[in-house]
Amino acid sequence: MTVLITGARGNIGSAIVTRLAADGHAVRASARDTTTLDVPAGVETATLDLTRFAGKTLTDVETLFLYPTRGDCRDFLTAAKEAGVQYVVLLSSPASFEHGECDGPIGLVHRGVEQALADSGLRHTILYPSWLATNARRDWGEEIRAENRISLAHPDAQVSPIHLDDIAEVAAALLTEDAHRGRMQVLTGPESLTQREIAGVLAEETGRAITIAELTREQALARRAPWMPESVLAALLDASALAVGVPALLTNTVERITGHPARPFRAWAAAHLADFG
Ligand SMILES: NC(=O)c1ccc[n+]([C@@H]2O[C@H](COP(=O)([O-])OP(=O)(O)OC[C@H]3O[C@@H](n4cnc5c(N)ncnc54)[C@H](OP(=O)(O)O)[C@@H]3O)[C@@H](O)[C@H]2O)c1
Structure with missing residues (x-):
């Protein structure tokens, strides 16, 4: 049996590949361009754009992890069904169902992929992970490294940071065992923290005197990263305000499926000190 991991270069996809390979499973890791895709020894790679024809990528695939592409993946899902894929784990976002977000730009993208998967007739489980611990690196890493500061709106907004290894363990279990293959699994970290408290954990773990510069909504929008669409940032700011x-x-989903409690944000921070200089 081969497990296909789409989006294998991504934070979550790469963690799943690593986990499955360490457990000795046959893994095929796909990316739109595999030339710079770094995978563990023994893992096959395949070129795949989910919005285009799947080709041989699906040969011998029994289960697959589906990255929630922004484009139309219906042809890929039809090909997966025809190729005999038995089960799919879809990465989604709580923005799909949360008040104030489900009809916004993030919710609509994820609901579109969920609908395409439901329409495909493929058996599947949808994963809804909470605030990814990697957001700290993506959103704050550069400013911490340069100025020991985090500029953000709503620092007292609460989130539940989830360790990527926990998402990977849950996904790997679902992809390789029949237990827990319900329609959806909502995954969170073990604690609710304000973003200010998360910054405090980073300060303690890195030994840096990290300060918070509180931004207005307008200031936050004006500092938008080039890769972040304005409508998405606006939706994220609205969610933070709420x-x-x-x-x-x-939720206790991580512990129910993996047998151990969800890892705290501190564990992720301690393992990624280099990301913060
Ligand atoms: N940030 C959060 O707190 C949070 C919480 C819950 C859910 N989420 C969701 O998690 C996702 C982000 O996950 P991540 O951090 O693992 O992503 P990431 O590190 O940004 O990686 C993005 C991946 O998407 C793949 N991809 C994009 N379009 C594709 C296409 N057309 N065909 C094939 N692959 C495609 C990329 O593959 P290539 O290598 O080919 O470029 C890449 O591997 C988003 O959907 C987000 O909404 C985020």
Whole structure:
């Protein structure tokens, strides 16, 4: 049996590849361009754009991890069904169902992929992970390295940071064992933290005196990274505003499926000190 991991270069996809390979499973890792795709020894690579024809990528694939592409992946899903794929794990986002987000730009993209998968007739489980611990590196890494500072709106918004290894372990279990293959799994970290508290953990772990510069919504929009669409940033800011003073949702899904409690944000930070200089 081969497990196909799409989006294998990504934070989540690469963690799943690593996990499955370490457990001795036959893994095929796909990316739109595999020339710079770094995979563990023994892992096959395949070129695949989910919005285009799947070709031989699906040969011998029994289960697959589906990255929620922004484009139309219906042809790929039809090919997967015809190729005999038995089961799919789809990465999605709580923005699909959260109040204030489900009809916004993030929710609509993910709901579109969920609908395409439902229409395909493929058996599947949708994963809804909470705030990815890697957001700290993506959104704050550069400013921490350069100025020991995090500029953000709504620092008291609460989130539940989830360790990528926990998402990977859950996905790997679902892709290789029949237990827990329900329609959806909502995954969170073990605690609800304000973004200010997350910065405090980073300060303690890195030994840096990290300060917070609180931005207005307008200032945050003006500092938008080039890769971030304005409508998406606006939706994220709206979600943050709603999360001030509101504990984040916590579930026991990671422990139920993996047998161990979800890892705290501190564990992720301690393992990624180099990302913060
Ligand atoms: N940030 C959060 O807190 C959070 C929480 C819950 C859910 N999410 C969701 O998680 C996802 C981000 O996950 P991540 O951090 O692992 O992503 P990432 O590191 O940004 O990686 C993006 C991946 O998407 C792949 N991809 C994009 N379009 C593709 C296409 N047409 N065909 C094939 N592959 C394609 C890329 O593959 P290539 O190598 O080919 O470029 C790349 O591997 C988003 O959908 C987001 O909404 C995020």
